[in-house]
Amino acid sequence: xxxxxxxxxxxxxxxxxxxxxxxxxxxxxxxxxxxxxxxxxxxxxxxxxxxxxxxxxxxxxxxxxxxxxxxxxxxxxxxxxxxxxxxxxxxxxxxxxxxxxxxxxxxxxxxxxxxxxxxxxxxxxxxxxxxxxxxxxxxxxxxxxxxxxxxxxxxxxxxxxxxxxxxxxxxxxxxxxxxxxxxxxxxxxxxxxxxxxxxxxxxxxxxxxxxxxxxxxxxxxxxxxxxxxxxxxxxxxxxxxxxxxxxxxxxxxxxxxxxxxxxxxx
Numbered sequence: 459x460x461x462x463x464x465x466x467x468x469x470x471x472x473x474x475x476x477x478x479x480x481x482x483x484x485x486x487x488x489x490x491x492x493x494x495x496x497x498x499x500x501x502x503x504x505x506x507x508x509x510x511x512x513x514x515x516x517x518x519x520x521x522x523x524x525x526x527x528x529x530x531x532x533x534x535x536x537x538x539x540x541x542x543x544x545x546x547x548x549x550x551x552x553x554x555x556x557x558x559x560x561x562x563x564x565x566x567x568x569x570x571x572x573x574x575x576x577x578x579x580x581x582x583x584x585x586x587x588x589x590x591x592x593x594x595x596x597x598x599x600x601x602x603x604x605x606x607x608x609x610x611x612x613x614x615x616x617x618x619x620x621x622x623x624x625x626x627x628x629x630x631x632x633x634x635x636x637x638x639x640x641x642x643x644x645x646x647x648x649x650x651x652x653x654x655x656x657x658x659x660x661x662x663x664x665x666x667x668x669x670x671x672x673x674x675x676x677x678x679x680x681x682x683x684x685x686x687x688x689x690x691x692x693x694x695x696x697x698x699x700x701x702x703x704x705x706x707x708x709x710x711x712x713x714x715x716x717x718x719x720x721x722x723x724x
Contacts (some may be wrong), residue, residue, distance in 0.1 A: 470679045472508045472671055473498040474689035475524070479516030479550040486513060488523040494688040495524075499531035501686075506678045507532070508685070509541040509558055510671050515549025515571065518625055525557035525632075532557075540678070542671050543567045548653045552664075553629065556636040562669040563656035570664050572633055573651020574625045576618055582609045626651075637663060 473494050477486040498507055509528070515521070532539045541547070541558035548571035555561050555569075563569055585592060585607060592607045603614045630649050634641065641648060643662035659665045669677065675685045 468505075468679045468683045469686040470505055470508060470675045470683050471498045471502050472510050472675070472685040472687045474510045474687060475554060476510070476512040476689075479513055479520045479524075479554075481517055481520055485516065485520075486524075487517070487520040488527065490690060491524050492527060494690070495527055495531055498688045499535045499537065502535050502537045504535075504537060506538045506540055507535075508671060508674060508678075509539065509555065510544070510687075511541055511547040511551055511555050512544045513548075513551030513554070514546050514568075515551050515553075518550060518553070518574070518629070521550035521553040522628075522632075525554050528554070528557040532559075540674060542669060542674055543569055543656070543665070544670075546653075549573070553632060556633055560667070561665040562667050562674060563659065563665050564670065565655065565657040565660075565668055567656040567659075568653045569656050569659040570648070570662075571651060571653040572629055572649050574622045574629065575651075576622055578604070578606055580610055581607050633664075640666070 473491075475486060475491060475494075477484075479486045481487050528539065538560075539558040541555040541561045543551070543555055543561065543563035544567065545564075546568040547555045547561075547563065548568050552570055552572065561569075582592075594602055594605065594607075596602050600617070602608070603611075603617060626649075633648075640663040648662055648664065654662075654664075656665060656668065660667065671685060675683050
C-alpha cells in the first residue's frame, strides 16, 4: 500500500466557482460553494489551493460571504490560495478572486469591474396610457421607494445613489486590503467600475500574472501533478433539464436587465 501511495501522482485541489452570483437556487452562492470550499481546504494537506473562477458578478452579499469563508478556511489550513480567472472574473467574481493570495488570468480575460450598479424600469406613463389606476397602501414614509409604477422621485434617486456609493466604498476597501502595495494605478484607473482585459489588469496590479488552471497545477505541484477538482455534483439529466432552462432564463434576465435594487448591484 505504501508503494502505491508513493507512486501516486501529486494532486492540487481546485475549487470550481462558476456562474452568476445570486442567492437563488442554481446561482453561485454560499449554500452552493461552502461544501466545495470546506472539502477543498480540509484535504489540502498543506498544499496550495486553486480557485477556478468564471463569473461576471452578482450579489454583493453572496460575494462577500464566499470570499470571507475562503479566507477563514485558508488561514485555518495555513495554505496559500491562488485564483485563476477564465473568460471573466469581474465585479463580484473579482471580489471572490481577491480572497486569493495571488490572482492569475489570461491576457484576454475580463477582470476587475470594481463598481456597483442598480436600476430598473419605470412604467408610470404606460399604465396611465392604458387606463390603469395604481393603488398602493403603505405604513412608513419610504416603504414604496423606487416603485416602478410611479414617476421617479429625486429623493428616491438620491437614496439609491447613497446605497450604491456605500457598496462601492466597501468594494474598494476590500480590494485595497487584499492587493495592498501591488496596486499600481490611480484611483480613477482602478475603481471606475469598468471591466478590463487581463493584460491591463496586470499593469495596474489587479492580477499577479498569466496562467490557466492546468499550467498552474504543474507550476505549484510539479510536472506530474494533476488537479483534484471540487465542483457541484450534477443532477440526473431528466431532473436537470427544467432547472437548466430556468437557470438560463434567469441568468439572461439578471445579466441584461439587472432590475433589482440590491441583489444585483455588482
